Amino acid sequence: MRSLPPSLFAVLGLMLVGATASTAQPPAPSPAADDEVELICHTDNPAECYPKIFQATDEFQIVRPDQDLPKGLHVRLNVQTGQKEAKINVPDEEIAAVAGLPVDSSIVIVDQDTEDAPVKPPKNAPAYDPIGKIKKPLASNPEQAKAETADFHKSLAILKKGLDIDAALEMLEDISHDIYYGLKITEDYDTVKSLFCLANTGSIFAPEPHSASSMFDTHRATLSRAKLAALTISSAVQNNPAALSEIEKHWQTLQTTKCPGSSEPLSTAAFRLISPLGLNQEESTNDPNVAKARISAISGLLKNKSLRRHFLSAGGMDLLLDILTLNPTTQDDDEWEPAQRKAGLLILDNFLDADMGAAVGEWPSAKSPKQATDKDCASRQKVSGDCWDWHAKQLADRHRKSDKNHWSVELWDKLKEQRKMAAKRSSSSSGKEEL
Known part of the structure; x- marks a missing residue:
């Protein structure tokens, strides 16, 4: 650390004089020899005791931390050690250390050091990336890590080919919490498209078949896959700006995609949380657990400015209002409360509460x-x-x-x-x- 010049101590002293001497009170007189002086003693040795009230002289003396300072003294402070020194104040006293320096209202004007010129990057250096490179996670067991990587890539292939979707989704949802694998999931357009279509297919709103029907299990599987796909998207982009940027790159193509079972493109379907027909169970299905998972995915996507703009232009706030205003008549209110709460927090965190990082002013x-x-x-x-x-x-x-x-x-x-x-x-x- 660069040492400060002695003149700075005098400067600080002069500043303090301006603050204390301006009270126009004379220094407290030293007590007479026969007056009783209150002492502070930290040891049994009387020689180490000192007065509780600082006794000023014409010379600077060290002020101990627990001493009381009378008003009107000339006090100076060592800014490096925090040590104070004081003496009797003499009005209009010449201070040799600051003689000739420009002084205004007891404040010394010190020229600011010029800032160092920014260091120029070397020629042909790569562009600065605030996110940085995301490395593959280290594993204590290399064989286990190798198997995990193989399973991951196998799951991606299965998902894109539409084979054993359920097992692939479970694996991807579990591993998507890792920022490395979250990025890898979102880098591949076909994988992202499959996840978005599974999470937002119009089939999730189809009327639920009777439990004895052969289609009942198929419908329940559709809901389960939608939930897992939405949770995978949510986990992949959470606290993962690089993954979110990949979704942004894909969105221009994604938003025009119509998934199987949907009459709407993803630009709307991705944000529609309940059936356009409402809660009429004879005409449609609305699963609160699927809705909650999809809201989590939307909340993660809205951390991106471009995706927020698409959400707002697609009427996303009105689609959220559909969830908030649900008044189930054939279902228990408590069933929908977690999804409604998730929707409310999405709005607070992304649009209304600046303390939570919301982009206030957009809506x-x-x-x-x-x-x-x-x-x-x-x-x-x-x-x-x-x-x-x-x-x-x-x-x-x-x-x-x-x-x-x-x-x-x-x-x-x-x-x-x-x-x-x-x-x-x-x-x-x-x-x-x-x-």
């Missing part, structure tokens, strides 16, 4: 639909985006009395806050345009 924004009146929203049979606030308030009011910390309460509070911020931004923007 709601000045371009968001103008909210309808409460009376209008209350009379509607169908959920729509211009009643977002009304539905959020209804949800919060339903839970506030029993649990003021319920996620829906925070969701409504943060939404109101962001609506106000959006209005301010819009007003500010309009004012600039007028100027």
